[in-house]
Amino acid sequence: MVASRLPFxxxxxxxxxxxxxWxxxxxxxxxxxxxxxxxARWRPMPSPFDVEAGIAYLKRCHQGRITGQRIQLAxxxxxxxxxxxxxxxGVDLGLKxxxxxxxxxxxxxRRGLASGALSLLSAYARSSLHLGRLLLRIDSRxxxxxxxxxxCGYRLTGEPPILQETPYGPSRLDTWELVERQTGSRRDRQKNVAARRYGRRT
Structure with a gap:
């Protein structure tokens, strides 16, 4: 079970x-x-991003960390x-x-920084926080x-896109999920994916 507060x-x-x-x-x-x-095109934040915005950003980051609400690392x-x-x-303890x-x-x-960091944090979330379902929301463009x-092993889930308005126009966020390597037949793998994806819905 994941602790009620994320480690800091x-x-x-x-x-x-x-x-x-940070x-x-x-x-x-x-x-x-x-x-x-x-x-700024892909992340909701002030643009231009000045010193005042930076101070506010670091304050929110620190608050989120000391209260154990998120992990936010440089x-x-x-x-x-x-x-x-x-x-x-967005940790859901019940759904892990x-x-x-x-x-x-x-x-x-183009140095592999994003993929390396995502892989590191994903592995930590699985092994140390025992989270079973890790998601990304990415604009399709x-x-x-x-x-x-x-x-990093994430795959589109096929869930309906999340539509939202941004200063750069409409945005369509697709949901990606980290997929474990599966053994067994292709049919068994498909059944396992379907169970993870839809089993929690009613």
């Missing part, structure tokens, strides 16, 4: 990455990273300068499921993010 503080290491808590001294790097239309290679962010939130999200500085892409999802 937390550092995860592996594959040449160090995922660590710090107040990260403000300048955070503002530089998030003051970018390409990121992506680094050595514990130093943040190059992106990975999150786990949660949602994840990630972003990487546009100047640091965000091809870079969908490529990361596929690389």
């Amino acid at each position: 503080p937390l550092t995860l290491t592996g594959d040449g990455l160090v995922l660590r808590e 710090r107040s001294e990260d403000l300048d790097d955070l503002v530089r990273m998030l003051d970018e239309p390409e990121i 992506i680094t290679t050595d514990g130093g300068r943040p190059l992106g962010e990975v999150l786990l939130f 499921e949660a949602e994840l999200a990630y972003l990487v500085d546009v100047r640091e892409r 965000n091809t870079a993010s969908t490529a990361v999802a596929r690389h």
Whole structure:
């Protein structure tokens, strides 16, 4: 059973990455990273992203961490300068499921940072938090993010898209789920996937 509060503080290491808590001294790097239309297009946040927005962002992050509501870690290679962010939130203890999200500085892409961070946090969620169903919500036009999802073993669920309005126009969020490697026949694997996907609905 997942604890009622997510662990804080937390550092995860592996594959040449160090995922660590955000710090107040990260403000300048955070503002530089998030003051970018390409990121704002896919994440609901102020644009332009200034120092005031950065201070508010770090405050919300710290509050969410100390109350155990989410895991929100800076992506680094050595514990130093943040190059992106990975999150786990929306934890449902009864269903043992949660949602994840990630972003990487546009100047640091094509280095495997997003896939490495997502894999690390997904593995931690499964092994240490005992979450059985891990989800991503990705705009269908965000091809870079969908490529990361596929690389890390996430697959489209076939659930109806989540439609919403953004400053950049309508957005269609598809649901992706981390799929375990299955043994046995293809029919058995399909039955297992269907049970995980639809068994909780009435």
